[in-house]
Amino acid sequence: MLxxxxxxxxxxxxxxxxxxxxxxxFSPYSFNGGTVLAVAGEDFAIVASDTRLSEGYSIHSRDSxxxxxxxxxxxxxxxxxxxxxxxxxxxxxxxxxMYKHSNNKTMTSGAIAAMLSTILYGxxxxxxxxxxIIGGLxxxxxxxxxxxxPVGSYQRDxxxxxxxxxxxxxxxxxxxxxxxxxxxxxxxxxxxxxxVQLVKDVFISAAERDVYTGDALRVCIITKEGISEQTVPLRxx
Amino acid sequence: MALQDLCKLQEVLxxxxxxxxxxxxxxxxxxxNYVSGSPFSDAGMFHxxxxxxxxxxxxxxxFGQIRPVRSVGAASSPDxxxxxxxxxxPLASSHCVPLPFPMAHGTTTLAFLFQGxxxxxxxxxxxxxxxxxxxxxxxxxxxxxxxxxxxSGTSAxxxxxxxxxxxxxxxxxxxxxxxxxTSGAAKLLARMLHPFKGTELCVGATLCGWDGGAAGxxxxxxxxxxxxSGASLCYVCSDGTRLQGALFSVGSGSPYAYSILDQGVKWxxxxxxxxxxxxxxxxxxxxxxxxxxxxxxxYRVSSEGWTRRTREDLKEEYYREEERRGRPSE
Numbered sequence: 001m002l003x004x005x006x007x008x009x010x011x012x013x014x015x016x017x018x019x020x021x022x023x024x025x026f027s028p029y030s031f032n033g034g035t036v037l038a039v040a041g042e043d044f045a046i047v048a049s050d051t052r053l054s055e056g057y058s059i060h061s062r063d064s065x066x067x068x069x070x071x072x073x074x075x076x077x078x079x080x081x082x083x084x085x086x087x088x089x090x091x092x093x094x095x096x097x098m099y100k101h102s103n104n105k106t107m108t109s110g111a112i113a114a115m116l117s118t119i120l121y122g123x124x125x126x127x128x129x130x131x132x133i134i135g136g137l138x139x140x141x142x143x144x145x146x147x148x149x150p151v152g153s154y155q156r157d158x159x160x161x162x163x164x165x166x167x168x169x170x171x172x173x174x175x176x177x178x179x180x181x182x183x184x185x186x187x188x189x190x191x192x193x194x195x196v197q198l199v200k201d202v203f204i205s206a207a208e209r210d211v212y213t214g215d216a217l218r219v220c221i222i223t224k225e226g227i228s229e230q231t232v233p234l235r236x237x
Numbered sequence: 238m239a240l241q242d243l244c245k246l247q248e249v250l251x252x253x254x255x256x257x258x259x260x261x262x263x264x265x266x267x268x269x270n271y272v273s274g275s276p277f278s279d280a281g282m283f284h285x286x287x288x289x290x291x292x293x294x295x296x297x298x299x300f301g302q303i304r305p306v307r308s309v310g311a312a313s314s315p316d317x318x319x320x321x322x323x324x325x326x327p328l329a330s331s332h333c334v335p336l337p338f339p340m341a342h343g344t345t346t347l348a349f350l351f352q353g354x355x356x357x358x359x360x361x362x363x364x365x366x367x368x369x370x371x372x373x374x375x376x377x378x379x380x381x382x383x384x385x386x387x388x389s390g391t392s393a394x395x396x397x398x399x400x401x402x403x404x405x406x407x408x409x410x411x412x413x414x415x416x417x418x419t420s421g422a423a424k425l426l427a428r429m430l431h432p433f434k435g436t437e438l439c440v441g442a443t444l445c446g447w448d449g450g451a452a453g454x455x456x457x458x459x460x461x462x463x464x465x466s467g468a469s470l471c472y473v474c475s476d477g478t479r480l481q482g483a484l485f486s487v488g489s490g491s492p493y494a495y496s497i498l499d500q501g502v503k504w505x506x507x508x509x510x511x512x513x514x515x516x517x518x519x520x521x522x523x524x525x526x527x528x529x530x531x532x533x534x535x536y537r538v539s540s541e542g543w544t545r546r547t548r549e550d551l552k553e554e555y556y557r558e559e560e561r562r563g564r565p566s567e
Binding site for chain 2: 151
């Protein structure tokens with residue numbers, strides 16, 4: 001278990017030179033890598049994640065997708081510490097069932113987002129080390145993406161990347177979907193086919209440069225017909 | 238009220254639906270349903286796991302309605318409300334678990350009083366030790382129709398505590414039939430944050446509101462012009478500071494904003510002039526402060542409530558400035 005206590009460097013090992021006796025405290029956290037991405041369109045939403053589960057220099061599994069289906073219109077992508085991801089998704093599932101039994105209706109994406117925010121903040125002083133992104137359809141049938149930080153701050157976006165390669169992917173999405181920093185371009189709305197192709201290209205690029213991202217890509221496309229999944233191979237090295 | 242009451246500290250997502258649900262009588266004047274010894278019966282409202290320490294033992298001062306709650310079965314006298322941990326949980330050391338990730342910090346927010354109410358402005362960049370986590374975050378959160386709060390510090394803390402404050406103010410309004418004044422709301426927020434002093438909770442908020450009804454009732458009318466208008470401004474910080482004033486700027490970009498505000502703010506400004514000053518202050522601060530940037534939000538609170546100006550991207554302003562000066566800005 002790594003004692004990863006340097007900010008902004010999740011999972012990276014310290015330099016190996018002798019600085020004197022060092023006491024290694026037990027750290028309850030570990031970084032298992034992975035990247036998650038979500039894009040919202042006019043009447044669809046896409047949540048995609050790679051399937052590599054790593055720790056330090058090892059790969060635990062090549063088939064561990066990070067998208068979890070919550071309802072027929074909502075998928076959550078969780079990356080970070082796998083133990084916390086599993087527990088958090090179990091808690092969300094339980095709360096969804098409780099809501100369904102008390103209120104006789106399924107939770108909407110916005111309600112799930114608000115609930116997840118309070119669940120995460122409930123552990124403000126011992127947080128879940130999970131970067132969540134919820135993708136789904138809102139009550140009007142339009143695509144919605146909600147991105148979270150590990151302690152529950154959230155907001156609604158059009159697109160968001162989270163996880164180990166997020167800093168590489170987010171600028172690319174800003175440019176291609178948000179048309180940021182481009183002069184004189186026509187802002188065409190994103191079609192579903194173009195969005196899926198963009199997501200695949202973006203993950204192929206991420207796998208090139210991020211060691212924690214690779215193996216395969218799982219894409220979940222949420223439309224009013226339901227959730228369809230595709231798996232695309234990525235670099236395995 | 239304070240999170241300690243809501244979550245009782247002992248529970249880690251254990252739903253005690255049966256235990257102690259009705260140990261509190263419901264005949265109190267407020268009819269509150271905070272029960273002792275167990276979280277809300279609709280399980281999981283706000284379970285707080287705090288690996289905490291002695292400074293959290295004291296009960297916070299409450300707002301008046303709630304009786305001190307005791308854990309069911311805990312043999313505690315009124316003098317020593319001890320925290321009792323369930324035996325299975327490990328007792329963490331007095332400082333919290335070191336986190337492997339940074340929180341979002343860094344901002345410029347400002348607010349000032351003028352004849353047309355309160356002018357509030359903030360940037361929209363949310364940064365996380367060098368990375369811009371969100372270029373379009375909202376740092377001015379409306380709490381109710383006549384109260385707006387700016388957020389600075391950790392965005393998760395600010396967002397959640399504003400929600401809690403909004404709920405408490407609404408409950409007060411329903412129970413007592415009148416709105417809490419801005420300084421009352423500031424006092425409530427400061428009291429709620431007090432138990433968490435010393436932890437890493439980081440909230441620096443300015444509450445900007447209009448106290449309606451008997452405007453400025455109780456204040457000496459000759460003292461300052463704002464007592465006639467009802468506009469009110471209070472700064473609350475998680476370290477316990479609570480200040481009332483006429484001009485505040487909070488955040489890493491505040492020194493730059495203060496210089497513009499000190500020069501430009503006068504009581505007699507028109508709404509357009511005040512908007513221009515606020516916008517200019519945020520613009521200059523975003524230019525010089527690395528952790529502030531992107532867009533600017535401007536709100537105004539008056540007797541009719543709060544109104545919002547469309548979010549403006551400051552990138553255009555830089556180019557306009559460049560053209561005006563005829564040379565590239567640094």
